[in-house]
Amino acid sequence: MKKHIIKALYVFFAFILFASCDNNAEITKLSVVKFSQTFTCSASSFVMTKDNGDTNLGTFTWGAVNYGIKAAVTYTLQFDLPTDTTGTTAWSKAQEILVGDDVLTRGINGSELNKIAIDGLGLTSGVVSKVVVRVKSYVDRSVYSNVLTLDVNPYVPPVVLPTYPSLWVPGDYQNWDPTTAPTIVSVNSDKLYEGYINIPAGGTLQYKYTAQADWTPMAYGDGGSGTLIEANYSGGNFTAPSAGYYELSANLNTMTWTATKTTWGIIGDATPGAWATDTQMTYDTTNKVWTVTCDMLSTGSFKFRANNDWKIDFGIDSAGKLAYADNPLYPYNGNLSNLTVPTSGNYTITLDLHVAGQYTYKLNKN
Numbered sequence: 001m002k003k004h005i006i007k008a009l010y011v012f013f014a015f016i017l018f019a020s021c022d023n024n025a026e027i028t029k030l031s032v033v034k035f036s037q038t039f040t041c042s043a044s045s046f047v048m049t050k051d052n053g054d055t056n057l058g059t060f061t062w063g064a065v066n067y068g069i070k071a072a073v074t075y076t077l078q079f080d081l082p083t084d085t086t087g088t089t090a091w092s093k094a095q096e097i098l099v100g101d102d103v104l105t106r107g108i109n110g111s112e113l114n115k116i117a118i119d120g121l122g123l124t125s126g127v128v129s130k131v132v133v134r135v136k137s138y139v140d141r142s143v144y145s146n147v148l149t150l151d152v153n154p155y156v157p158p159v160v161l162p163t164y165p166s167l168w169v170p171g172d173y174q175n176w177d178p179t180t181a182p183t184i185v186s187v188n189s190d191k192l193y194e195g196y197i198n199i200p201a202g203g204t205l206q207y208k209y210t211a212q213a214d215w216t217p218m219a220y221g222d223g224g225s226g227t228l229i230e231a232n233y234s235g236g237n238f239t240a241p242s243a244g245y246y247e248l249s250a251n252l253n254t255m256t257w258t259a260t261k262t263t264w265g266i267i268g269d270a271t272p273g274a275w276a277t278d279t280q281m282t283y284d285t286t287n288k289v290w291t292v293t294c295d296m297l298s299t300g301s302f303k304f305r306a307n308n309d310w311k312i313d314f315g316i317d318s319a320g321k322l323a324y325a326d327n328p329l330y331p332y333n334g335n336l337s338n339l340t341v342p343t344s345g346n347y348t349i350t351l352d353l354h355v356a357g358q359y360t361y362k363l364n365k366n
Contacts, residue, residue, distance in 0.1 A: 037063030039135050039145035046113055048155040053111035061105045062145055065137040072101035076136045077108075079116050082149070085132055095120035099135075110155075117154035122364075125156035164357050165189055167220070167250055171207025171238075173199045179213045184248050185356040191252040194329050195356030196262075198285065201243035208237055209250055209257075220250065220257075228255040245283055247312065249329045258328065262312065264290045264351055268302030268338060278308045281351060288354035293366065296347045301338030304351050304361070314351075314359070315339070322359040341365075 043058035065073055078094040085091055095116045099106045117123040121131065131152045135145040164185035170178040184195030199205055208231065211218035221236020223229035228250060229236055240246060244261040251257070265278030272294050273279050281290040296302075303325070306312035315325045315336030325336050341347060341363055350362040 031068060033065060033067055033141075033143050035063050035065055035135070035137070035143070035145045039148060041133075041148055041150070043150075044148070045151040045153075047153045048110045048114040048117070050155065050157055052109075053114070054109055056107040056109050057113060059105060059107045060133070060135070062135045064102070064104060065143050067139040069139070071139050074101050074138045075099040075103055075106075076138070077106060077133060078136055079121065079131055079133050081121055082130055082132050085147070096136075113152065114154050117152050118156060123152065123154050125154055128153045162187075162357065165191075165193070166356075167193050167209040167211060168213055169195075169197055169207055169209060169248065170215075171197075171199070172203040172205065173197070173207065178210050178215060181210075181213070182354070183356055184209075184250065187357045192329055193250040193252070194247065194327070196245065196247050196353045198245045198283070198288070198354075199240050199243055200285070204237075205240040205243065206237040207240070222257070223255075226256050226258065228252070228257050247306070251329070260306075260312070260328075262306040264304060264306055265308065266292060266294075266302045266349060267305050269300030270297045270302040270339075270341060271300070274300075278305060281349075288352070290351040290353070291348060293346065293348045296341045296344065296349075298341050298344045301340050303338055322361060339363075 039060070039062040041058050041060050046057050048057075060077060062075070067073065076099060077097040078091060079096075080091055080094040084093050097106065097108070097112070097116075117129075117131065118125065121129075123129045123131075128151050131150045132147050133150060134147045137143045137145075164187055166183040166185050168178050168181040168183050170176050170181040174181060182195065182197050184193040186193045197207075199207070209220040209228075211220070216232060218230065219232045220228045221231030222238045223236065231237075238257070238259065240259060240261075242261070245263070247258075247260045247262055249258045263280065263283075265280045267273065267275060267278045269275055271279045279292055279294055281292040283290050304314040304322070310326055311328065312324070313326050314322045315333075316339055317323045317336055323333060323336055324330055325333050339361070343365070346366045348364045348366060350364070352360045352362075
């Protein structure tokens with residue numbers, strides 16, 4: 001009886017093992033899987049210009065990868081800097097173009113490669129840089145082609161700034177030179193002027209407004225109690241209470257002015273401090289920008305906020321540009337959206353306020 005029971009158990013386990021093997025019959029065989037021919041490109045040097053954005057600059061070609069089963073193979077082009085393709089994080093910052101299933105060739109136009117070079121890889125406009133590219137195939141595991149090295153010269157068109165009515169801000173911080181002074185502007189041409197200047201420590205911390213890049217015919221100074229006066233030649237200098245980064249405003253309708261010292265941070269449920277605590281940014285005096293590096297969540301959103309308060313803060317408009325939600329000079333704007341990051345991860349976030357009326361930001365994933 002005991003022998004019959006043991007034999008029955010052998011039959012049972014053999015059946016289970018056979019069934020298990022049969023159910024997994026489509027798993028890729030653990031054999032060498034590779035590209036069937038060398039990855040090539042019809043060009044090795046790329047120069048982007050304002051005129052070739054829609055022009056095919058080169059065509060990439062590769063051979064099929066056989067995974068040993070009947071399944072669509074997905075191919076993706078990966079672009080990266082040579083310095084980012086070694087070590088434990090190799091190719092982790094690669095910029096990708098999804099080619100598709102069972103497609104063995106892909107052309108690339110000027111605007112595509114330019115976006116990868118400038119926005120993705122941070123290359124400098126007008127400078128030839130080395131970029132490496134490979135193909136990734138995927139079914140149940142990734143396989144990679146040989147690597148090509150390209151010479152890439154990206155292009156950024158010169159920024160044409162809108163012409164706004166302006167007031168120049170010469171002061172002791174820049175040797176009292178109206179011709180090189182920063183400006184505050186009236187973006188709505190309504191005699192409401194606003195902008196930012198950084199006043200470093202040392203000196204008198206004094207400045208004035210001029211209506212032109214010169215001292216005459218019109219300059220404005222401090223009339224006391226927040227009022228503006230015409231002060232073309234002497235007296236009436238504004239004096240900042242301390243060194244720092246100031247938002248300046250001038251209302252020529254009411255002949256009044258403000259100077260608000262600011263520090264900047266980000267706040268929101270996408271940030272480390274959520275909506276309770278600002279994550280502080282640091283001012284870069286060389287590049288004239290505010291930056292912070294921190295972990296961000298794609299499931300939340302955030303705003304830029306000054307002085308840990310809701311008196312001066314930015315959202316984005318329907319075009320994705322920074323706009324004031326709150327600012328004492330302007331009405332409240334409730335039609336703005338919060339900012340977001342595309343995927344969760346560690347980011348360096350940059351806020352650039354140094355060109356009046358042209359405030360911008362950048363999100364770079366590390």
